[in-house]
Amino acid sequence: MFRLSKDNNDTTSGDLGAVVLEKDPEIKEPPSYQVILLNDDYTPMEFVVYVLQTVFGHNHQKSTEIMMEVHTKGMGVCGIFSKEIAEMMSYEVNTMAKDHGHPLLSEIEPLTD
Ligand code: TYC
Numbered sequence: 197m198f199r200l201s202k203d204n205n206d207t208t209s210g211d212l213g214a215v216v217l218e219k220d221p222e223i224k225e226p227p228s229y230q231v232i233l234l235n236d237d238y239t240p241m242e243f244v245v246y247v248l249q250t251v252f253g254h255n256h257q258k259s260t261e262i263m264m265e266v267h268t269k270g271m272g273v274c275g276i277f278s279k280e281i282a283e284m285m286s287y288e289v290n291t292m293a294k295d296h297g298h299p300l301l302s303e304i305e306p307l308t309d
């Protein structure tokens with residue numbers, strides 16, 4: 197893709213600078229990351245719903261849907277964020293589970309566009 201850009205090297209008065217065609221300018225959105233919740237046989241369903249509400253701000257109905265998706269299919273998406281936020285969310289889930297003695301685990305995964 198080509199994009200118009202101004203050549204700003206020329207500072208002489210009156211000259212607005214040359215307009216040049218730049219190939220493939222490096223203007224890219226930073227990659228997004230999915231926070232994935234993993235199923236296990238021991239974490240109580242109500243605790244998973246509680247975590248989805250408190251960490252991700254999902255309402256009770258949405259949290260129950262995500263929990264059931266994980267329970268029946270093995271994994272499910274809790275949300276999509278920047279890398280830093282996804283890392284924080286996943287850490288929060290895993291720490292909360294550990295603190296309550298549950299094996300519940302989440303992980304993050306980059307989204308490729
Ligand atoms: N499979 C768990 C149970 O039967 C419930 C559960 C759901 C656990 C989702 C983890 O991410 C999870 N109690």
